[in-house]
Amino acid sequence: MMAADQTGLGVPPSLSAKVVGSFAYLTIRDRLPTILTKVIDTIHRNKNKFFEEYGEEGIQAEKQTISLLSKLRNELQTDKPVLELTDGLQDTESWNRYLQRQQRLRGDEEAVSWFKSAWLYMECYMYRRIQEALWLNPPMSDFDVFNEAKTQSFFESQQAVMTMCTYLEGVNKNVEKLSENQLFEQFNKLLQVSLWGNKCDLSISAGQGNSQKSSPIDSLNSLQSFILVDDSNMVWSTLNSAKRPGQSGKSSADRVDIVLDNAGFELVTDLILADFLVSSGLARQIHFHGKSFPWFVSDVTANDFQWTIRQTVAANHKWMSMSGVQWQNYVKEGVWCYHDHPFWTQPHEFCDMAADAPDLYSTLQEADLVLLKGDLNYRKLTGDRDWDHTIGFNTALRGFGPAPLCSLRTLKANIQVGLQPGQGEKLTSQDPNWMTSGKYAVIQFSSPKSE
Template sequence: MMAAAQTGHGVPPPSLSAGVVGSFAYFTVKDRLPTILTKVIDTIHRNKNKFFEEFGEEGVLAEKKTISFLSKLRNELQTDKVVLPLSDGFGDADSWNQYLQRQQRLQGDHESVSWFKSPWLYMECYMYRRIQEALWFNPPISDFDVFNEGKTQSFFESQQAVMALCTHLEGINKNVEQLSQNELAEHFNKLLRVSLWGNKCDLSISAGRENSQKASPLDSLSSLQPFILVDDANMVWSTLLSAQKPGPSGTTTPGRVDIVLDNAGFELVTDLVLADFLVSSGLACEIHFHGKCSPWFVSDVTAQDFQWTIQQSVRANHKWMSKCGNQWQTYLKEGVWSYHDHPFWTLPNEFCDMAADAPELYATLQRADLVLFKGDLNYRKLTGDREWDHTVGFGTALQGFRPAPLCSLRTLKANIQVGLQPGQGERLSSQEQDWMTSGKYGVIQFYSPHSEH
């Protein structure tokens, strides 16, 4: 059974009443979000000359108006103002405003839906959407990515780790056809863990501070193994094998893997390397990547980030990194890889809402044989960002979201974790008060609609 919903976490189901904000959510709203907003304002101001060079006085005026809008937003946040409907008229505005009305019904009062007294996940998402509103209201700087500097810096500061990873992939791929199934499984396990720990590099958690990967991630896999609290890697491997369909003359056709991305920079490279291995090893015949429609949670991947990362790899002055980049471009040109975005990924909704609110996206995921969800935000949306008892099953916490076999690769940075063994959460809490938020621990957590576990 589910524990009482944590106050300030998620939209409670009809059987639960909405509570007031708890201490953790209140602290985070008051401290981290204003810091991020202040950095956004500073970034826009520092680019004033760039806007002038590109757009003349019109660019400077847009910069001033955007900063004024964001300064008012920061004041709304810090003084617990009532949440305002979106008024920009963009395609997702109606969905956001309907969500606000839903909150007002749940909390029973228009005034109670405010920054400090509303679900924490909703308020985080709402802030990022209002940042986009500020830009969209002010052409010609509407397309400016306020988080781009941090994302590119993270990528370049992780170059040694990226080169080591690409070199490792080349070593696998040159002999991949001779590898036994056990050897393939061993390589898969390593690269899955690299993708997991790549999720440590999250700029929204560090409020935009430098958080790159310096050393080769492969060197630390053994020492990090004890910090994986749930390790369902074998189930993920079995799912990939069972997805292979018989073809003519005794051949098999591999299945499709979808990857719901999280952070740009080093983490995205770990996802690309894993996807490359899945294709080159014959474990998958196509990979569908899912990213954000607009800059989100500081470092989340957009289409621009995705293309830019591959282009930078192509241009790298490193033989194997450049070779990887060229191979990734070829995969995209041939349709083996594809990138998609959808407005649902940047709505505040839990994923159990997807079948009703974004049926075409849900149907897309249903065509996958395996869906990998990267990172903490996706985990929070998978589980409704509620304070479940730690021993509640992952499948239960998904609340009916079951498009396909799925796996969460997540380092813990929020106060939620399900699927633990009895006593495991209590032991961790007695040893480390911040075990759910420090990013020290991770999970490889699997669920299949075909079999509860």
């Protein structure tokens, strides 16, 4: 395991823990090469497409990109030193500074290498190097090597999407008649649907199919006992305490930000929750935050966000199509806004954000509530450290608190904080893989006011 303070920010010992490293070797030797091999195969299978669109230039780009990716695969399998990026893009300097920071922490004794570095850093670095290989070989710069997997995941989840859009229409039709308790009940259901949508993660399955087949609403009661921390009451209270009178006379929170995770069914569940927040008057505006390039196989990019709404509009299903039209209108009217920022596709922990991406931190400070989806966001929130399970969520955030925030996460990585004494030990005795199976989940809240 690595030294406790990987950031170089001088985190006090009482607020530090070792970076999770026990699974780094296994992950790099097994899952990451599998993902890279699939990327290489995808590019090769599209060889004819590149030739049809770009002629010989496309064929040369395909060969050169595969050559760079094969070299990358060899580097990670043989524990080569981590190399600086050379593509000269907006985030290149920041990535190279991060590498230099890691090297300074090690001293001159050994180079930063694949097997001897923090798991989170190496995973992020691999995806960035994939993009470098593409960007160095135009006209392939904009090719999404993960698009096929994301598209397949969306279409395989069609029945569940139709079910959810039908359910949403029924809720929205009667939303004005709902009592406060009924409104909370619907909010809680759709928050949990968004939570369990996070099970559909293609980076964990190395790109293998991972879609939603059944109705998530029908599964909520049976899944309730697998939510290890449920702070949904605090999320609800935050939304209600942030309400301000609007022009229509209705009171709403001004803004909820959702830091997205996976495309496909999970993104649909996020859009459905966002629709409900607006239609119920719980929020006036939703700001979505996604990735600026394809990332961790299935993470949402601007193209995925727009494509998903277009596909929903075009669906041969009344309520699915009507949902899509409503979402399109929200975007056109500015009720929904999509953003990306280089920070989301960098290896930094979120406690670094105020210093390394002050513009993004300021943007999040404008929100009344920030919902952060998924496992990678949780790892970055907590620094991917081997915290004791009973350490408080606020403590593990190490000062990150631009606004009240809530992590919606199914557990797929070896980190979890904020549990009751003995809870982690009991889970380990019952199910040794409880932290990595995706079977368990948390709705975990923190507010700057609770520090």
